[in-house]
Amino acid sequence: xxxxxxxxxxxxxxxxxxxxxxxxxxxxxxxxxxxxxxxxxxxxxxxxxxxxxxxxxxxxxxxxxxxxxxxxxxxxxxxxxxxxxxxxxxxxxxxxxxxxxxxxxxxxxxxxxxxxxxxxxxxxxxxxxxxxxxxxxxxxxxxxxxxxxxxxxxxxxxxxxxxxxxxxxxxxxxxxxxxxxxxxxxxxxxxxxxxxxxxxxxxxxxxxxxxxxxxxxxxxxxxxxxxxxxxxxxxxxxxxxxxxxxxxxxxxxxxxxxxxxxxxxxxxxxxxxxxxxxxxxxxxxxxxxxxxxxxxxxxxxxxxxxxxxxxxxxxxxxxxxxxxxxxxx
Amino acid sequence: xxxxxxxxxxxxxxxxxxxxxxxxxxxxxxxxxxxxxxxxxxxxxxxxxxxxxxxxxxxxxxxxxxxxxxxxxxxxxxxxxxxxxxxxxxxxxxxxxxxxxxxxxxxxxxxxxxxxxxxxxxxxxxxxxxxxxxxxxxxxxxxxxxxxxxxxxxxxxxxxxxxxxxxxxxxxxxxxxxxxxxxxxxxxxxxxxxxxxxxxxxxxxxxxx
Numbered sequence: 001x002x003x004x005x006x007x008x009x010x011x012x013x014x015x016x017x018x019x020x021x022x023x024x025x026x027x028x029x030x031x032x033x034x035x036x037x038x039x040x041x042x043x044x045x046x047x048x049x050x051x052x053x054x055x056x057x058x059x060x061x062x063x064x065x066x067x068x069x070x071x072x073x074x075x076x077x078x079x080x081x082x083x084x085x086x087x088x089x090x091x092x093x094x095x096x097x098x099x100x101x102x103x104x105x106x107x108x109x110x111x112x113x114x115x116x117x118x119x120x121x122x123x124x125x126x127x128x129x130x131x132x133x134x135x136x137x138x139x140x141x142x143x144x145x146x147x148x149x150x151x152x153x154x155x156x157x158x159x160x161x162x163x164x165x166x167x168x169x170x171x172x173x174x175x176x177x178x179x180x181x182x183x184x185x186x187x188x189x190x191x192x193x194x195x196x197x198x199x200x201x202x203x204x205x206x207x208x209x210x211x212x213x214x215x216x217x218x219x220x221x222x223x224x225x226x227x228x229x230x231x232x233x234x235x236x237x238x239x240x241x242x243x244x245x246x247x248x249x250x251x252x253x254x255x256x257x258x259x260x261x262x263x264x265x266x267x268x269x270x271x272x273x274x275x276x277x278x279x280x281x282x283x284x285x286x287x288x289x290x291x292x293x294x295x296x297x298x299x300x301x302x303x304x305x306x307x308x309x310x311x312x313x314x315x316x317x318x319x320x321x322x323x324x325x326x327x328x329x
Numbered sequence: 330x331x332x333x334x335x336x337x338x339x340x341x342x343x344x345x346x347x348x349x350x351x352x353x354x355x356x357x358x359x360x361x362x363x364x365x366x367x368x369x370x371x372x373x374x375x376x377x378x379x380x381x382x383x384x385x386x387x388x389x390x391x392x393x394x395x396x397x398x399x400x401x402x403x404x405x406x407x408x409x410x411x412x413x414x415x416x417x418x419x420x421x422x423x424x425x426x427x428x429x430x431x432x433x434x435x436x437x438x439x440x441x442x443x444x445x446x447x448x449x450x451x452x453x454x455x456x457x458x459x460x461x462x463x464x465x466x467x468x469x470x471x472x473x474x475x476x477x478x479x480x481x482x483x484x485x486x487x488x489x490x491x492x493x494x495x496x497x498x499x500x501x502x503x504x505x506x507x508x509x510x511x512x513x514x515x516x517x518x519x520x521x522x523x524x525x526x527x528x529x530x531x532x533x534x535x536x537x538x
Contacts, residue, residue: 110497
């Protein structure tokens, strides 16, 4: 029954499908916002107010994300690439702020921001996916430590370089795979790129939400208490099964068949939630409990928190799709 | 819009893009009262950052101090400080007892303008600020009705270390504290030490190197 409906949806043309998607997205968001506004009118305890404020901040982030997404859709591939490049820039700026860097790293950082970042996105836009894939892991991997060494400061050299490399990998390399997806050409399904990005974003967000719910409902068995008290393997697995179901429900917008869509959703969701977990470890190291506590620590603005999952999910998803379908460009 | 206004707008936008230019008004709201902001000094960008942090109506009446012998040497520097920032020029070389070095500052305050000063007198790249110079004390005594607002500028030295030309995007904040005016019968040393502590107390936690 559901399957029939979804298969019918698959036969619609791209315009009708995108219309449906945005109707669903903005309609749903409007409903949630209206509900929140009504809820805020009720009498509340201080704890409720704090929770509500957090929720409203998250909701606003989702709204911004949805609008950015819609802008990316109407401006086409080049607009979307530019938008993701800007997000990359802001995320890397936040990342570098929170890391201890030294004077001698100045040139490497300038290289990362003003050369590596634009080149990576230009490569994505020009669909040069072979160079796109190796540019950062191969060439930049060498260039950054060379520049740092020329800076002439041996103190904590490996550590400093590792931080910059890692920041570039996550904030630039990882995130640049989202617009790259837009440009992926499938042999028998044209213009599926934007739908794949939509699929990826929804599935990663769904995995995060399910994980939040699952870790509250299921008995907690944290695997790394010092890093995250709520991260447990069972909750993680359940959350990604949830993401797989969401992915399955959206299979009609993708070039995938139903089981393929579910597996891809599981992979993307899993990579995203694990990425978020890794970011939590990083935050603990930098002394931040929540990226958003900007008043206590310079640099914690909260953007990185929100794109972290996507930074990890996008490259894994992109390369899984490319490998599985044997896509050449 | 004049060329100077346009350049000011562009500079503020660039400062936002590179540093985020977040102002945290902890002790006072950003109101258009007459004020002297005093802050730690680590980089040439300090003034631009404070200026970009201020709301645009405050920006128009808040002026920096510029050394006349450096900032008027070329027409461009002179135009930039005079037209864009409306700087108050001071003499660095004190001519033997002739004029009061604070006279230009006093004139600006009498006009009702706000000032931004860096009481260390020079840039200090290493952590905590140096001892404050006495100028702040004299202004505080002569203009008791002007609010003295301490400010801590965080992270700027990482954006553009001495000798580099390309700034690196790193988020910076300016934290404004509660007014720190001269107490009755407070000595110069005590006041300057208290003012310096007020600035240091605003330093955020975290990894600022």
